[in-house]
Amino acid sequence: MATLKDVARLANVDVSTVSRALNNTSYVHPETKERIYAAAKELGYRPNVIARALRQGRSHVIGVVLPRLHLTIFSEILQGIEDEAQKHGYMTTVCVTEDDHKLERDRLARLRDSGVDGIIIAATGRNGRILRDIRATGVPVVQLVRRQEQGLSSVIADYEACGYDAVKYLYEKGCRSIGLIAGAQHLMPYRGRYEGYKKAVAELGLEEITGSCEREVNSFGYGYDSANLLLDDNPELDAIIAAVDVQGLGAIRAAAERGLAIPERLRIMSLTGHRVGRMLETTMTSMEMPAFDMGASAAQLIIDFLEADPKFKPSERNTSFSSTLVERETT
Amino acid sequence: MATLKDVARLANVDVSTVSRALNNTSYVHPETKERIYAAAKELGYRPNVIARALRQGRSHVIGVVLPRLHLTIFSEILQGIEDEAQKHGYMTTVCVTEDDHKLERDRLARLRDSGVDGIIIAATGRNGRILRDIRATGVPVVQLVRRQEQGLSSVIADYEACGYDAVKYLYEKGCRSIGLIAGAQHLMPYRGRYEGYKKAVAELGLEEITGSCEREVNSFGYGYDSANLLLDDNPELDAIIAAVDVQGLGAIRAAAERGLAIPERLRIMSLTGHRVGRMLETTMTSMEMPAFDMGASAAQLIIDFLEADPKFKPSERNTSFSSTLVERETT
DNA sequence: CTGAAAGCGCTTACAG
DNA sequence: CTGAAAGCGCTTACAG
Numbered sequence: 248m249a250t251l252k253d254v255a256r257l258a259n260v261d262v263s264t265v266s267r268a269l270n271n272t273s274y275v276h277p278e279t280k281e282r283i284y285a286a287a288k289e290l291g292y293r294p295n296v297i298a299r300a301l302r303q304g305r306s307h308v309i310g311v312v313l314p315r316l317h318l319t320i321f322s323e324i325l326q327g328i329e330d331e332a333q334k335h336g337y338m339t340t341v342c343v344t345e346d347d348h349k350l351e352r353d354r355l356a357r358l359r360d361s362g363v364d365g366i367i368i369a370a371t372g373r374n375g376r377i378l379r380d381i382r383a384t385g386v387p388v389v390q391l392v393r394r395q396e397q398g399l400s401s402v403i404a405d406y407e408a409c410g411y412d413a414v415k416y417l418y419e420k421g422c423r424s425i426g427l428i429a430g431a432q433h434l435m436p437y438r439g440r441y442e443g444y445k446k447a448v449a450e451l452g453l454e455e456i457t458g459s460c461e462r463e464v465n466s467f468g469y470g471y472d473s474a475n476l477l478l479d480d481n482p483e484l485d486a487i488i489a490a491v492d493v494q495g496l497g498a499i500r501a502a503a504e505r506g507l508a509i510p511e512r513l514r515i516m517s518l519t520g521h522r523v524g525r526m527l528e529t530t531m532t533s534m535e536m537p538a539f540d541m542g543a544s545a546a547q548l549i550i551d552f553l554e555a556d557p558k559f560k561p562s563e564r565n566t567s568f569s570s571t572l573v574e575r576e577t578t
Numbered sequence: 579m580a581t582l583k584d585v586a587r588l589a590n591v592d593v594s595t596v597s598r599a600l601n602n603t604s605y606v607h608p609e610t611k612e613r614i615y616a617a618a619k620e621l622g623y624r625p626n627v628i629a630r631a632l633r634q635g636r637s638h639v640i641g642v643v644l645p646r647l648h649l650t651i652f653s654e655i656l657q658g659i660e661d662e663a664q665k666h667g668y669m670t671t672v673c674v675t676e677d678d679h680k681l682e683r684d685r686l687a688r689l690r691d692s693g694v695d696g697i698i699i700a701a702t703g704r705n706g707r708i709l710r711d712i713r714a715t716g717v718p719v720v721q722l723v724r725r726q727e728q729g730l731s732s733v734i735a736d737y738e739a740c741g742y743d744a745v746k747y748l749y750e751k752g753c754r755s756i757g758l759i760a761g762a763q764h765l766m767p768y769r770g771r772y773e774g775y776k777k778a779v780a781e782l783g784l785e786e787i788t789g790s791c792e793r794e795v796n797s798f799g800y801g802y803d804s805a806n807l808l809l810d811d812n813p814e815l816d817a818i819i820a821a822v823d824v825q826g827l828g829a830i831r832a833a834a835e836r837g838l839a840i841p842e843r844l845r846i847m848s849l850t851g852h853r854v855g856r857m858l859e860t861t862m863t864s865m866e867m868p869a870f871d872m873g874a875s876a877a878q879l880i881i882d883f884l885e886a887d888p889k890f891k892p893s894e895r896n897t898s899f900s901s902t903l904v905e906r907e908t909t
Numbered sequence: 910c911t912g913a914a915a916g917c918g919c920t921t922a923c924a925g
Numbered sequence: 926c927t928g929a930a931a932g933c934g935c936t937t938a939c940a941g
Contacts, residue, residue, distance in 0.1 A: 248715070250918060261928045266920060273921095276926055297637060297693045298918035301628045301933050308671075316656075317853065322648040329674065338692055340639075340671045343660065361669055362628045384579065467857040496857045503859045522648060526798040526827045528834045528859045581934060592912045597936060604937095607910060629934035632917050 249290035258286035269294070300362065308338045309549055310358035312368040313391075314346040318493050319465060320521045320538050321369065324391065327542025328367060335550050337364070346465070348373035355381065365549035370395050372433060387552040389545045393435050394565065401565045402545040404536040406436045409518045409570050410443025413488050413534060418451050420578060422486035422514060426456040426477040428498065430490040431464045440490055440518050456481055464490075470497025478505065486514040486578075492523050495531050499577065514578040518570075530575035537568050544568075580621035589617035600625070631693065639669045640880055641689035643699040644722075645677040649824050650796060651852045651869050652700065655722065658873025659698060666881050668695070677796070679704035686712065696880035701726050703764060718883040720876045724766050725896065732896045733876040735867040737767045740849045740901050741774025744819050744865060749782050751909060753817040753845055757787040757808040759829065761821040762795045771821055771849050787812055795821075801828025809836065817845040817909075823854050826862050830908065845909040849901075861906035868899050875899075 255262040260279060268275040268283040269292075275283070286292075300306040309332055316322045325341065332339045340363065342354035348371040355377050358366060365387040370378065372395035382388045382399060390401035410427070417425050427444045430437030441457070448455050458477040462469045470489050474497060478484055487502075489495035495517035499509065507513045509529055517524065520533025544566055552561055586593040591610060599606040599614040600623075606614070617623075631637040640663055647653045656672065663670045671694065673685035679702040686708050689697060696718040701709065703726035713719045713730060721732040741758070748756050758775045761768030772788070779786050789808040793800045801820050805828060809815055818833075820826035826848035830840065838844045840860055848855065851864025875897055883892055 251920095252918080262918090263920075263929080264927055267927085270920085274926065279926080293691050295632075295693065295918050296691055297628060297632045298933090299920075301626075301632050301917090301935085302919050302921085304933070306628060316647055317653040318649070318857075322653070325647075326674070338671060338688065340669060343657070357669065360624050360627055362626065467853075493857065499859050500857065522798075523854070526649075526824065526831065528830050582936095583934080593934090594913080594936075595911055598911085601936085605910065610910080626934050629917090630936075632919085632933090633935045633937085635917070 248295070249287075249292045250295065251292075253290055254283065254286045254292050257290060258282045305553070306362045306364055307336060308340055308361075308363045309546065310361075310363035310366045311339055311341045312344060312351065312354055312358070312366065312370070313341065314344055314369055314371075314465065316341075316343060318523060319491065320392075320519050320536065323521055323538035324542035324545075327539035327544075328546045329542075330539070331543040331546035331550070335554075337546075337550065344371065346371050346463070352377060359386070364553055365389070367391050367545045367549060369393050372396075372435075387549050389548045391541070391545045395435060398563065400548055400563050402541050402548065402568070403435070403566070404541065404568045404570050406439030406518070407443035407446075409534045409536075410440035410445075410488070411447045412443075412572060413516060413518060414444055414447035414451065414453075416572060417486045417488070417514060417516070417578065418447075418453075420486075420514060423453060424456065424481060424483045425453060425486040425488065426458060426474075426481060426484050428470055428473040428477070428487065428489045428494050429457040429459045430469075430494075434464075436519075437464070437490055444488065456484065465493060467493045467497040467500075470494025471501050472497070474498035474501035478502075478507075484513065486516075489515065489517045491519040492517045492521055492531065492533065495524070495533070495577075496527075499527070499529065499531070510576065510578050516578050520573060524573075524575065529577055532575045532578040533573055534570040535573050536570040541568055579626070580618075580623045581626065582623075584621055585614065585617045585623050588621060589613045636884070637693045637695055638667060639671055639692075639694045640877065641692075641694035641697045642670055642672045643675060643682065643685055643689070643697065643701070644672065645675055645700055645702075645796065647672075647674060649854060650822065651723075651850050651867065654852055654869035655873035655876075658870035658875075659877045660873075661870070662874040662877035662881070666885075668877075668881065675702065677702050677794070683708060690717070695884055696720070698722050698876045698880060700724050703727075703766075718880050720879045722872070722876045726766060729894065731879055731894050733872050733879065733899070734766070734897070735872065735899045735901050737770030737849070738774035738777075740865045740867075741771035741776075741819070742778045743774075743903060744847060744849060745775055745778035745782065745784075747903060748817045748819070748845060748847070748909065749778075749784075751817075751841075751845060754784060755787065755812060755814045756784060756817040756819065757789060757805075757812060757815050759801055759804040759808070759818065759820045759825050760788040760790045761800075761825075765795075767850075768795070768821055775819065787815065796824060798824045798828040798831075801825025802832050803828070805829035805832035809833075809838075815844065817847075820846065820848045822850040823848045823852055823862065823864065826864070826908075827854070827858075830858070830860065830862070841907065841909050847909050851904060855904075855906065860908055863906045863909040864904055865901040866904050867901040872899055 517533040520535035524531040851866035855862040
């Protein structure tokens with residue numbers, strides 16, 4: 248690979264001049280510039296980003312830490328992050344934690360040591376100390392989807408409204424026995440959805456019916472088992488609200504196995520719609536959050552911070568997006 | 579952040595000694611070592627990987643280029659890659675191309691310039707030249723899933739056997755009019771599956787019935803439209819083979835809309851099973867490739883190359899994995 | 910067994 | 926408008 252030095256030699260100038268010309272970082276005589284560009288082109292010069300990173304103390308890499316990608320909203324969110332990052336010349340490096348806080352800790356350590364410029368994370372909520380330590384060294388950290396920590400910026404959706412609106416919607420459809428697959432209550436999205444559900448159920452004078460099980464929360468099995476428990480305990484149940492789409496798939500499957508007609512006998516919906524809901528034998532009603540925009544927004548937050556004047560670094564910011572109900576066949 | 583220099587000062591030795599002690603790269607007196615470890619610990623020293631990368635000319639990052647992650651086998655494959663990479667101290671940076679060769683070209687350029695040590699790619703097949711150029715600079719390149727180029731190592735599945743076995747299986751189930759959703763014939767997995775299908779159909783004396791449409795190939799819509807075309811043109815059709823799961827979802831949906839009972843009236847299966855097949859209202863039969871292992875194997879190939887003695891760099895290697903039929907409810 | 914020096918490829922004050 | 930020099934934080938021959 249050709250280096251700055253090679254270009255400098257060919258163009259008959261100093262490396263510093265080449266650097267200035269190529270980066271447009273200060274005035275260079277047009278003729279000199281011309282020569283430099285020609286030389287760079289001839290040699291197929293590509294700047295060594297590692298050397299640049301070392302010198303500038305900036306790697307132009309954003310670390311992204313997510314629980315999982317497959318069959319979750321996170322793969323759509325990630326697209327938003329990458330899109331925004333690429334636009335501004337940043338690369339992205341993604342770590343998947345499976346919601347295991349030890350894995351998460353390990354990945355965060357690696358990211359820190361690998362010199363990422365910023366971190367976007369949908370956290371387990373068990374590594375707040377590390378996140379704050381990282382933040383304290385000047386590396387911006389943005390919480391995504393889950394606002395688990397105080398003092399760190401965040402981009403989330405309005406989960407409480409999701410839960411609330413879903414109940415109201417199902418009530419209007421005629422449902423009077425509405426079950427919620429509750430999820431992990433130490434994670435704010437699940438907690439928020441439950442709070443909204445609870446509020447609506449109370450307002451409507453309905454019974455609170457929630458179910459959960461011991462399996463990994465963001466999974467088909469969790470939805471399947473929880474739906475079965477709900478249906479066992481509440482034979483009169485006429486609606487199930489799942490927190491996320493894969494849980495909804497599990498609930499649909501459970502209903503199918505029991506021969507419960509959807510939506511006539513049992514209505515099912517998810518509070519975190521993503522693409523899969525539209526692709527089913529019976530398409531699934533869901534609350535859809537603007538996943539792509541949320542990802543882009545998180546990346547924007549990081550980049551704003553990084554590109555800001557060191558004297559005026561933006562402070563903590565918390566953004567909440569609204570979800571919208573998309574009606575399909577399961578209700 | 580503490581640097582080597584800080585540690586050296588505290589331990590009263592030269593930075594070079596600290597480096598040797600911390601990296602175990604040559605004998606250091608036990609007592610000195612002790613002092614150095616203590617100093618490093620006290621300062622919370624973390625090596626600056628960017629500086630190390632610049633000095634060693636190795637970044638310990640593997641670039642991964644994939645068409646997409648959502649609802650494809652690639653998310654499982656990626657887990658295999660990351661698992662293997664992490665084990666050997668490599669990070670991974672993932673780019674998604676949407677099978678757009680311009681995007682792919684751009685991402686490859688970025689990866690090259692960002693100094694990745696190796697590249698794993700499921701390519702569009704339109705940037706062979708660039709891939710070979712990258713390979714020529716000593717950066718190992720492994721083709722994954724799609725073996726589009728000669729002269730570059732690859733990890734694939736036996737697509738032809740998949741197509742062949744699927745037809746034989748359906749024939750044994752009593753099917754005599756078996757349609758194939760063909761997919762993009764310039765991509766080797768689709769081509770291979772078609773060849774296997776063709777061979778089996780010929781052996782069995784059946785009619786060759788294939789369908790395709792103009793949409794993005796790895797999508798629900800492609801499966802949905804193709805299935806509808808197949809069913810319009812061949813009312814007697816009693817089986818549909820989809821290349822990938824999302825196409826299968828599309829076919830299931832199309833059948834459901836037409837009121838065709840699955841599997842009694844129409845059998846449907848996919849040749850690239852991943853997790854979603856088990857999560858459906860009617861679970862889907864599929865050929866399952868060992869996705870995780872394939873990813874791990876690709877990463878292994880890259881790492882073997884990188885860790886090998888410069889004088890004995892391993893040469894091109896092509897690995898093919900077998901798929902296994904998993905029978906579910908759609909057949 | 911350890912130190913001093915060179916250098917990876919850049920950028921950026923500092924002169925002039 | 927451009928050059929010379931320093932330095933980012935490491936590693937690694939080279940001496941001794």
